[in-house]
Amino acid sequence: MAEIQSPIDKLKEKFPASIQEVKTFRGEVTVTVSKKDIYEISKFLYSDPDLQFQFLTDLCGVDFFSEVPRFEVVYLLYSMKNNLRLRLKAKVAEGESISSVESIWKAANWLEREVYDLFGISFENHPDLRRILLWDGYEGYPMRKDYPVEGPDFDKPFVPEV
Amino acid sequence: MTINMGPQHPATHGVLRLVLELDGEIVAKATPHIGHLHRGVEKLGESKTYHQFIPLTDRLDYTNAMGNNLAYVLAVEKLLDIEVPKRAQYLRVMMAELQRIAAHLIWLGTHVLDLGATTPIFYTFREREDILGIFDDVAGGRLTPTYMRIGGVSKDLPNGIEEKIKAFVQAFPEHMKEYETLLTENVIWLKRTKEVGIISRQDVINWGVTGPTLRGSGVKWDVRKAFPYSSYDEFDFDIPIGSVGDAYDRYVVRLREMEWSNSIVKQALEKLPKGPVIAEDPRVPLPSKEAVMTDIASLIRHFKVVSEGFYPPKGEVYASVESAKGELGFYIISDGSNHPFRVRIRPPSFLNLSALPKMIEGSLIADVVTTIGSIDIVLGEIDR
Numbered sequence: 001m002a003e004i005q006s007p008i009d010k011l012k013e014k015f016p017a018s019i020q021e022v023k024t025f026r027g028e029v030t031v032t033v034s035k036k037d038i039y040e041i042s043k044f045l046y047s048d049p050d051l052q053f054q055f056l057t058d059l060c061g062v063d064f065f066s067e068v069p070r071f072e073v074v075y076l077l078y079s080m081k082n083n084l085r086l087r088l089k090a091k092v093a094e095g096e097s098i099s100s101v102e103s104i105w106k107a108a109n110w111l112e113r114e115v116y117d118l119f120g121i122s123f124e125n126h127p128d129l130r131r132i133l134l135w136d137g138y139e140g141y142p143m144r145k146d147y148p149v150e151g152p153d154f155d156k157p158f159v160p161e162v
Numbered sequence: 163m164t165i166n167m168g169p170q171h172p173a174t175h176g177v178l179r180l181v182l183e184l185d186g187e188i189v190a191k192a193t194p195h196i197g198h199l200h201r202g203v204e205k206l207g208e209s210k211t212y213h214q215f216i217p218l219t220d221r222l223d224y225t226n227a228m229g230n231n232l233a234y235v236l237a238v239e240k241l242l243d244i245e246v247p248k249r250a251q252y253l254r255v256m257m258a259e260l261q262r263i264a265a266h267l268i269w270l271g272t273h274v275l276d277l278g279a280t281t282p283i284f285y286t287f288r289e290r291e292d293i294l295g296i297f298d299d300v301a302g303g304r305l306t307p308t309y310m311r312i313g314g315v316s317k318d319l320p321n322g323i324e325e326k327i328k329a330f331v332q333a334f335p336e337h338m339k340e341y342e343t344l345l346t347e348n349v350i351w352l353k354r355t356k357e358v359g360i361i362s363r364q365d366v367i368n369w370g371v372t373g374p375t376l377r378g379s380g381v382k383w384d385v386r387k388a389f390p391y392s393s394y395d396e397f398d399f400d401i402p403i404g405s406v407g408d409a410y411d412r413y414v415v416r417l418r419e420m421e422w423s424n425s426i427v428k429q430a431l432e433k434l435p436k437g438p439v440i441a442e443d444p445r446v447p448l449p450s451k452e453a454v455m456t457d458i459a460s461l462i463r464h465f466k467v468v469s470e471g472f473y474p475p476k477g478e479v480y481a482s483v484e485s486a487k488g489e490l491g492f493y494i495i496s497d498g499s500n501h502p503f504r505v506r507i508r509p510p511s512f513l514n515l516s517a518l519p520k521m522i523e524g525s526l527i528a529d530v531v532t533t534i535g536s537i538d539i540v541l542g543e544i545d546r
Contacts, residue, residue, distance in 0.1 A: 025477040025478060025479070026240055026241070026243065026477065026479055028478070028479060028480060030478065054367055054368070055367055055370065056370050057370065057482075057489065057491065057508060058480075058491060058493065058506070058508040060493065060506045062495060062503075062504050062506075063504075074493070074506075076480060076491075076493070076508075080367070080381075080383060083388055083389075085480070087478075087480070105368060105370065106365075106368045106369045106370075106516075106517075106520075107368065107369050107370025107513055107516070109516060110512065110513070110516040111370075111513075131197075132196065132197060133196065133197035133200045133545060133546075134197060134200065135197070142202060142205055143204065143205055147205075149202075149205055149206065149208075149209050
């Protein structure tokens, strides 16, 4: 456990105000941080010589419908140097945006576009924030919990205009 | 000039659309457009029980169904904290490695076909057919076997299959020589793949690329070694790496990987322990057919597991495997109910493809096909 404490301790030391919650479940460490510092924290974790979280394994959104703030953006970081994973989370309210980490990890480029596409969370300073899986002009954000699995118009037959 | 390549183009391996802005024959800018195969698998997962999601995972990367099954069940097992019997772990390793060989064989055949060599695909599909035959006998399905279960595998090996696998393992090194004779020192092949689609060590890491594409650029990293799952730490194998990071290096890495996979299958067959193939847990696995037919309590339990599923504790887990394409991970959030609150699939091909513009911008348009082939994408997994 001593190993996985060190990034947490470093974060607590460096950003005491923005660490909201630290949880460990089945050996996986999750840190919830405040949204406004996500860029600075990411940059620190990426460039700190002891930590070197240079690999962004995954970035995804989660919708906790009816909770406030509604969304979470989840970052799964990996350090090849220490063979260590760390999960970062930031809560985002509906209609709010969060800083892009694309300039730190290029991997975030498409992953953030996917979150934007399916959840409608926008990312500040993203170079190319467009829908990725769905087409331009699609209405709604399908991964939100209030979006029906069958689609919003499953009971309306599609009749093309003649 | 702007050229639209795909989505219905044989060399884009599925429905990938590329918009290429050309300066003469040089690609100035490449913009991939994906999503033509989007089926909303992550959304569907939220309305299904944990068992019901397994068949959907076969259909992500449909060349690597066993690996997809494995990644998902590992995540659920981690969530439930259940121990899988040794025999089931070894069977999982054996199937996942056979599947890796089959996936790499499809890649080899089609990639080489894209570049104009018609012969190798007939060789590679011959061996792939043997593997699919083995899957048919073991699991009852060829392309989408759905063999893994939460807590183990669906059934033990049928009679006589071990000889079949042994015969395949023995014959395969000879077949590898056949492919290598056709390609490895073939001048046309070298000219088409050497120094093509180069991506540096720093870039692969920064773009989140995994799998043979990562290793082709000289990064010695593999989920099987970094986070050993399903008893991989008990097998003897090495991680082949390249040095330049071009299409040829990725070709060599995959060939060496097939050899190691073959060796792992052999080791698993030799060391295969005896015992049950699914965990003893009253909540999760289905009771055996015999018990259902003879025992009322098992019948009731069977009904409950099928209709209602089980209730894992609240929490979130991430588990990943080294699929044929790279790190395939499942991130599951449970709210304590009988279906997942969120199933996130970390698709390796998605991130590998996102680095494609980096590899092809500034190169010749003829090399675009080589590069797409060499990173080995499957759109079923990218679009989900």
